[in-house]
Amino acid sequence: MSLFQIVEVKKTFKNGEVDEQVLKGINLTLKEGEITALVGASGSGKSTILTISAGLQRASEGRLVFEGKNLNEMNQEQIRKIRARQFGFIFQSSHLVPFLTVQDQLMVMLNVSETKLKKHEQKEEVEKLLKIVDMYHRKEAYPPSLSGGEKQRVAIARALIHKPKILFADEPTASLDSRRTKDVMTLIRELTRTMDITTLMVTHDEEMLSYADQIVTMKDGLIQ
Amino acid sequence: MNIAWKEIKKNKVRFMILGSIIFLVSFLTFIISGLSNGLSQDNAALIKDLPDGHIYMNSDAEETYNASKIDENLQSKILGDNKEATAFSIQMGFVTDNSDTQHSVAFVTSTGSNLFENVGKGEVIVDSSLKEEGIKVGDKLTNNQFSGAFIVKGFVDKKTFSHAPVAYINTENYKEIYRVSEMQLLFIPGEDKAQSFSGLQSFSNKKFLNTIPSYSAEQLSLNMITWFLVVISGMLFAIFFYMMNVQKIGLYGILKAIGFKTISLFVMMWYQMIFITLIALGISAALSQGFAVIAPKGLPFDLTTEASIQLTFIFITIGFVGATLSGIQIKKVEPLQAIQQGVV
Known part of the structure; x- marks a missing residue:
């Protein structure tokens, strides 16, 4: 069953006097619970389509249909609410808040998503997920004291703690070595399966394609 | 959180x-x-501690309070019409104590009123800062313009004018020291709006402060x-x-x-x-x-x-x-x- 539809999405940037079209009409359907991997050379538009789908920038044309509504017609506040409650993000860098402990990173996300859970329930959820990502023993640690792999595991937990419907991952293992890449991808795969989360992931890494249910190759702003 | x-x-x-x-x-x-x-x-504690009201001085004084002279007939009429009103004068001067030390003071005198200290002839009530300069109740203070001596009857707290401690003296003594027969100023408390008197200029308490030199x-x-x-x-x-x-x-x-x-x-x-x-x-x-x-x-x-x-x-x-x-x-x-x- 489709959860998110990208219909004839185009994106044009102004480059001085010249209009540069980086997306030339993308059509893509994300199926519920599946991992879709976007691959392609640099400049093919894969990161642009991911950020547009995640509501971080607007499409110049086209529709992004999520739960029957077109994201491209929503105002900033409506998109923010969707980002906070229904979407999860994993970036290339972990982008953790430097002055929050590991468990507070997750508590903040629960607050932002305006969860209906009570305080003690929130704490239980956080601890449960930290155990799953094997970071419970470091729950009081601050980001600067974590290794790259640990930071990314916390970032994954933060992206999933509010049980989003879609996870957007922009090269989530780019800063990790191959052993840690495997660990992190296995973790993403297991968690999204268990929690029934749909994933759209941008990657350069061919190794990661084995974790995807659908592989979409992009070239020059079009799906091949 | x-x-x-x-x-x-x-x-x-x-x-x-x-x-x-x-x-x-x-x-x-x-x-x-x-x-x-x-x-x-x-x-300006002397003026700032007064209740709200208006101070009047002679129009000819050009906002210089010590050049002001209130006509005695006008003063009597105003004081008669306004029971709370008082006429008063301020002049800078000196007193000399028993040990021949001179103390700068602001002599203040007024017609009978609760707003200023009332003192008898030959008496003086001074600001308590003079205590620290060794002056006690009962001390005799003199002034070279005054034929007699002032007996210190008491002290008042934080009553200063133009950075000098205030010395309240009797009107008769004041007139003798400064060789004047008129008072300088009139104060009518509790008025929302200043009254208009021929030949007098009115000031709110706050505005009057600006007539104090250097204030x-x-x-x-x-x-x-x-x-x-x-x-x-x-x-x-x-x-x-x-x-x-x-x-x-x-x-x-x-x-x-x-x-x-x-x-x-x-x-x-x-x-x-x-x-x-x-x-x-x-x-x-x-x-x-x-x-x-x-x-x-x-x-x-x-x-x-x-x-x-x-x-x-x-x-x-x-x-x-x-x-x-x-x-x-x-x-x-x-x-x-x-x-x-x-x-x-």
Whole structure:
């Protein structure tokens, strides 16, 4: 069953006097619970389509249909609410808040998503997920004291703690070595399966394609 | 969960530096304000302590109170019509004590009234600051213009004029010293609006202060210093929060990307600003009150609770405005840009 539809999405940037079209009409359907991997050379538009789908920038044309509504017609506040409650993000860098402990990173996300859970329930959820990502023993640690792999595991937990419907991952293992890449991808795969989360992931890494249910190759702003 | 508080807890040094600067500037402002008010009291307590009303002087005196001479008939008529009114005169002079030491005083005399000390002929009531100069009740004070001697009958607290302690004397004695028969000024308390009398010019108590030589210039200078400090504090707030915000642009972008409301980021900044400011101002206010206690007696320092509250309120307002202006960049932060820059 489709959860998110990208219909004839185009994106044009102004480059001085010249209009540069980086997306030339993308059509893509994300199926519920599946991992879709976007691959392609640099400049093919894969990161642009991911950020547009995640509501971080607007499409110049086209529709992004999520739960029957077109994201491209929503105002900033409506998109923010969707980002906070229904979407999860994993970036290339972990982008953790430097002055929050590991468990507070997750508590903040629960607050932002305006969860209906009570305080003690929130704490239980956080601890449960930290155990799953094997970071419970470091729950009081601050980001600067974590290794790259640990930071990314916390970032994954933060992206999933509010049980989003879609996870957007922009090269989530780019800063990790191959052993840690495997660990992190296995973790993403297991968690999204268990929690029934749909994933759209941008990657350069061919190794990661084995974790995807659908592989979409992009070239020059079009799906091949 | 209070993310603002967590940041303060984790970055104590950064916030302590900001707080200590606010403390130093506000402490200086409190002290200058205390000195300004102290000098103002020292210069004009006699007038400032009067109830609301209007002071009248001769129009021909051109706003110079010691050149004013109220016509005796007019004075009698006004005092007859206004039961609470009083006529009074002030002149700077000297008294000499038993040990031949001269003391500068402001001689004040008035027609019978509760607003000024009433003294008999040959008696004087002086400001308590003269106690510290060795004058006691019963001492004899002389003046080279006065044929007799003044017996000190008592002291009054904090009654000064033109930076000199007030010496209340009898009208007859005053007339003898200054060879005058008229009073200089009339005061009618409790009026909303000044009455109009032919040949007299009216002043509110506040306006009358400006006729005291040097009062305006002195107050203007001190008030300018106080307000400069307040403005500088506001700029410091803006600059410090701007620098802090610039360092956190990436963080704000990520927080926005994961769904933080812009207003929540502003609230976070306001919370930090108010927290630091209140602590810094609390310490400043407490220390400046402590300073009032330990300050040398001769130092005119008067920081009222009202003035402290007023300054605190101004500081918080200006801090809020400064921080908010510097926070405009929060509104402009694009989450996508922060993510692509790979900050944090």
